[in-house]
Amino acid sequence: MFLLSQATSSFARENSIYFAMNPDITRERENATFNVEKLTHILDGGIEKTKRRREIESLVISDPDFQSEDLNFLSRSERYDAAVKKSAQMILKLREHGISDPEEIYCYKSVFRGHHHEALGLHFVMFLPTLYTQCNKEQFKKWVPLAESLKALGTYAQTEMGHGTHLRGLETTATYDPATQEFVLNSPTITSIKWWPGGLGKTSNHAIVLAQLHTQGKCHGLHAFIVPLRSMNTHIPLPGVVVGDIGPKFGFDEVDNGYLKLENVRIPRDYMLMKYAKVEADGTYVKPPSAKLTYGTMVFIRSMIVREAGRALAKSCTIAIRYSSVRHQSEIRPGEPEPQIMDYQTQQYKLFPLLATAYAYTFVGQYMNQVYHRITGDINQGDFSELPELHALSAGLKAFTTWTASEGIEVCRMACGGHGYSRCSALPDIYVNFVPTCTYEGENTVMMLQTARFLIKSYRQASAGHQLSGIVSYLNESEGRLQPQSVSTRPTVVNINDLASLVETYKLRAAKLVELAAKSIQLELQKRVSQEDAWNNSAIDLVRASDAHCHYVVVKLFAAKLGEIGDTGIHSVLSTLALLYALQGIQQHSGDFLQTGLLSVPQLSQVSQRLKELLAQLRPNAVALVDAFDYCDEMLNSVLGRYDGNVYEHMFEWARRSPLNKTEVHESYHKYLKPLQAKL
């Protein structure tokens, strides 16, 4: 994908290093103890899936229309322009290639986007699906063809300046006027201005607007309305619609996240999505049958975010670990050549636990996706029984995985030293594009507290003698086993080399921390504060309990995955990774394990020692383990993470294409520096 500049390619030829594979990275691959290709199949879910994925990826990679300048060299307006262009091309190409399966579309777009975004993202991810699920028959007939033919370019306008995660607080109003049979939409306060929706600023001509429905003098809460924003002919904003871009952000440069201020905008009655709730012509409100229906979508999106956490971390590890295998620096033994930086224990300690985490989250994402599809089947048959648990789990896991993955990306970036700070490493882009997941689709702390609410409720049920099932069934054991233990009572049951034993330890930690949080609430209540204040005054403990619960689930799922793997070499290396993941979590949270009496001080020293051994044990397989993620160079778009390991010559080449190098002398010299010199 790199367009060689004349100067650099000749430089590369002169030094005749251009086409050769870096010998360091070749040696790493030769030393691997397992079959990389087979592991890739496991990650993809089967050999056929790997094959099809690669076919689709090569469609994009080999397509001359998609060879373009690095987005980092463009201004924001140019980047937006490029995103719209590619989105338009992509829609036509997907039709040409006959790709229509959602997984395959996702795969196609993943390459195409690199770390960047499409202009019509929310049209496909939110606007169309909402039409599919919330239109009644007549509405479906009208709107779906308009949306599918992109005559109606849509987005989903929920978040306002004043309210995000707390949906009930949204202030936009839709007031029914029976005289004209219209809804009148308004942004009554400055905080009610819609803010953040992707594609709202410049791209969309329609939006599904979430607004408080008022009819017959009564407010019936949030409902969804189709609001035309711009003329379908001229794209000029319609009267009463104040719409625009919210300005530059940390990342997402090419996306026109927008604002929308509605000033007495009138829409026909049947622009309210009426599959469930209705407003009749006279203004009578008919309420929907169940409120739980929207849970499903949230669960699905959160499971996708967990999957993205795995992917973002996998990409970051690929870059940092490959670079660490070709970067030589300083010395371990005097007089010897500079070692690969991956030989430093501190570097291994930064990167290998993150590598293990990337694998863990990938497996958790797969699990959540399976459960979602199974439960969706149940829901369609009217069985909502598993939904609360899954909803609670998805909230916590979304928060747990996005927090750790975000931090992990930055650790990977800094593990690449100064060059990690260059946009050519791709790591800044991975970070700024991923880190908003900590905030959107439910702010992480709020998510953790949602999971905690479920845990405390379950704990109380168990305490009251109810038998819990599912993932929280461990709380059944509370009464018997969770007696306060002195740390000096050394448990001999934990075997730090046995993953099953560690899963059990994580489980008991979660149980104890849930109990601790419940007791904190109890203690507050004894001070005669209200339930609500007692909850808020225990929030630190509640988040800690949720965190421990999620950590347990991740370790458990990682261990469970090992049971599915037949290949000995792969089973062995993944077992090492899983053990590393579990033990590093124990070391990081050693206070919890000591405080709850689950581990003794000597055991903790053993954990530290064992961790060092595991790092050394993983060292020869590190590059192979990131290779197995199978991100091609075009998807990584990182000079440091190149498969061939030839980073320096390509960094030089990349730099020479920087816009500031278009002229030898920048105009600012003539404008400011020369006149300044004359004055001094």
Add this chain to the structure above:
Amino acid sequence: MFLLSQATSSFARENSIYFAMNPDITRERENATFNVEKLTHILDGGIEKTKRRREIESLVISDPDFQSEDLNFLSRSERYDAAVKKSAQMILKLREHGISDPEEIYCYKSVFRGHHHEALGLHFVMFLPTLYTQCNKEQFKKWVPLAESLKALGTYAQTEMGHGTHLRGLETTATYDPATQEFVLNSPTITSIKWWPGGLGKTSNHAIVLAQLHTQGKCHGLHAFIVPLRSMNTHIPLPGVVVGDIGPKFGFDEVDNGYLKLENVRIPRDYMLMKYAKVEADGTYVKPPSAKLTYGTMVFIRSMIVREAGRALAKSCTIAIRYSSVRHQSEIRPGEPEPQIMDYQTQQYKLFPLLATAYAYTFVGQYMNQVYHRITGDINQGDFSELPELHALSAGLKAFTTWTASEGIEVCRMACGGHGYSRCSALPDIYVNFVPTCTYEGENTVMMLQTARFLIKSYRQASAGHQLSGIVSYLNESEGRLQPQSVSTRPTVVNINDLASLVETYKLRAAKLVELAAKSIQLELQKRVSQEDAWNNSAIDLVRASDAHCHYVVVKLFAAKLGEIGDTGIHSVLSTLALLYALQGIQQHSGDFLQTGLLSVPQLSQVSQRLKELLAQLRPNAVALVDAFDYCDEMLNSVLGRYDGNVYEHMFEWARRSPLNKTEVHESYHKYLKPLQAKL
């Protein structure tokens, strides 16, 4: 500083909220229990200093030449252009105003820059100072006037593509040719290309180049050379000089960090800086008297970085805490109005420990600066005795403070929810501008290991019976008090409400972790590995020991500062902050304190409980404590951090100025979307 667009200012007037102070934030200020102004004086170092700082700041703020568009709205080339323009203006203005004291220049530039950078930064910070200290008399006479008049615009070219922190590995060569009495400079490999120096790409016409000196067939290591890069008349690069911008980065958009490839560039013999080392006309090398001289500069720069860690965190806390006082969200008690988000315990737990850290680092920065100046006096009198300790301490503290501050800035940003992700919050800029401190001036892990080397050396000296003095004197106690203790032996000496007792506890933790690291090395040596491998195989423990040492120093210095404060109200609130800082550190590292037997499990529960009380206790003073940092709105440049708390109306106004809003319909609609619609 905000240029109001017509539409928004009328919107603001209509809602008549424009000029009023947000009542929430006013109430916060009324509830403070101490005198903010007096605390500002303490932070500045005296009432006179506060006065003078404000005078200087107002010179910039009131200067119409410095009212300009938000840099976030400009392309990179425009930003570079703006930076050069402002740098040029500033130089003239500083002369006009007669500001020449380095502290006052720093202050002037701090406002001017906001979070951004000057184009000639390295000219003043590295080029000129190096000329001052390393030129011999003749060189001084020639170069200093050229540099002071900016005829010679200089930078400092040390880092190469292949080597950063490990200076000995630098590959650029300067080979003396006695025939012409010139040095011939070369970049012999691709990794030897100079990479990263600020101002190197487009601005500078000279650089001080660090290169391996070869003469009479022998290499004498790194020396500094003045290398002309561009014509002083035309600014065109000179023959053999391949120079340019290294391309876009995570931040520092307006800086032209550069590359420099030298191809047989010849410079006269006396372009080598010869105050200490020399090469005579015939090529004879004369070595410098002492190698320790450069330590001083490193210590100074690292003390400045610690100070910047305090400032970056102080700014971030100012923004996040002010915003948390005006942002209302969700509910604690049903039916009541939405609370300020600062009322949530989780929000307090995110922000208040960081506020305490900002104060801690500010005091540590002040201390290091004082020590530096004291020791510089000693050095000038030939006394180097304290230098190794200060050098080691400055390395560790630089790493310790920059890591935690970087993480803290992101915590502040995310504590502002979605709006923290907008560039209008200023938090993304603070982060990307600060986070490179983790890498430059010595990569943090390497710095931690440098401090560890000093600690282990000191520990061994103490073990051998030498009496240590200074900050590591606590290692003297090793033999007596650091016997392994069972965790069940509950120490009763620690009083968690007494700061002095906590300082002692931190000290013992450091002592134990240094001992643990030393024992790990010992254990490795018993396996018959070499000293160097034993060191590398214990690196995790060594970093942990350094971290504990630095943490001890910070807690100790914070406690010591309290002793200087007479005002009761301020003493009280700072004591609460210091206690919060110390206890939160214990909670975060509870495993260490339990493992070393310094705290018992019940004590740890008390710590958790006490922490919650301290959060509640600080709540009424939070806004006042950030006000005391006294960053004016122009310096913060943050919509969320405004002193008046009127965030939403200004966010809307800021967004409307986004370049994407220059036209109602973006050209990409006509170029791509309309044609696409026609095809479907």
